[in-house]
Amino acid sequence: MIKIEQYRDLWLREKFDEVIGFYPREFYPLDNFSSFKVEWNGYLYASLEEAYQAASFMGSDEELVEEIKHSHSADEAQRIAYNNRDKQRKDWNEVKLSIMEELLRLKIEQNPYVKKKLLQTGNYTIVEDSPKDSFWGWGPNRDGENNLGKLWMKLRDELRENI
Numbered sequence: 107m108i109k110i111e112q113y114r115d116l117w118l119r120e121k122f123d124e125v126i127g128f129y130p131r132e133f134y135p136l137d138n139f140s141s142f143k144v145e146w147n148g149y150l151y152a153s154l155e156e157a158y159q160a161a162s163f164m165g166s167d168e169e170l171v172e173e174i175k176h177s178h179s180a181d182e183a184q185r186i187a188y189n190n191r192d193k194q195r196k197d198w199n200e201v202k203l204s205i206m207e208e209l210l211r212l213k214i215e216q217n218p219y220v221k222k223k224l225l226q227t228g229n230y231t232i233v234e235d236s237p238k239d240s241f242w243g244w245g246p247n248r249d250g251e252n253n254l255g256k257l258w259m260k261l262r263d264e265l266r267e268n269i
Contacts, residue, residue, distance in 0.1 A: 135223045136232070136258055139180040142217040144209060154209050155180035159187035161205050166195040206242075207257050214261060224262050232258045 134140050138155040151157040156174060160183070163170040170190055177183040187194075195201075214221045232255040236243030240250030 133223055133227065133232075135217075135220045137234070138254070142213055142220055144212050144216060146209060146212055149175060151175070153180040153183075154213050156183040157209050158202075158206060159183040161209075162187055162194045162198050162202070163190070164195060167193045203253060203257075206254070207261075210257055210261055214265070221265065224258060225265060227258075227262060231255070232262070 135142060138158060139153060141153060144151050144154050144157050146157045149157075149160075151160070156177060160171045160174040163174070167190070170186065170193060174183045174186050177186060214224065233252055234243035234254040236250075237246050239245060240247075242252075242254040244250040244252045244255075
């Protein structure tokens with residue numbers, strides 16, 4: 107059993123034998139904002155978040171892609187993207203899950219420590235313990251879609267099959 111001391115609330119601390127959260131703590135390498143570089147489409151991004159946000163404008167606004175590529179942090183990249191949502195590629199909602207999966211695969215392949223941490227999650231449920239994002243995480247009421255956690259578990263299962 108993994109013993110984790112840092113949780114954002116008491117509920118998660120009580121459920122730690124069922125859930126692996128990865129919103130800044132031991133499993134932070136699974137977070138898109140963590141500082142693990144990802145090379146994608148010929149460019150080395152400082153984090154997966156920057157690559158993901160740049161992808162949302164590819165083919166629709168190349169100036170914003172370049173601005174995100176040259177941002178100073180994952181947070182800045184996200185703010186640029188959020189402030190320009192109206193300029194995102196038209197198919198973004200249809201392709202964002204597959205792009206995220208592709209980027210997560212690259213993060214694992216290019217960063218052995220991330221792969222190690224992912225495999226350390228064992229058979230636990232992986233959750234992006236975001237208090238605000240109900241699409242990628244489980245959101246403020248823990249009833250969100252947790253798509254990022256689902257993708258991590260899918261990739262973890264694939265890694266185990268190939269060991």
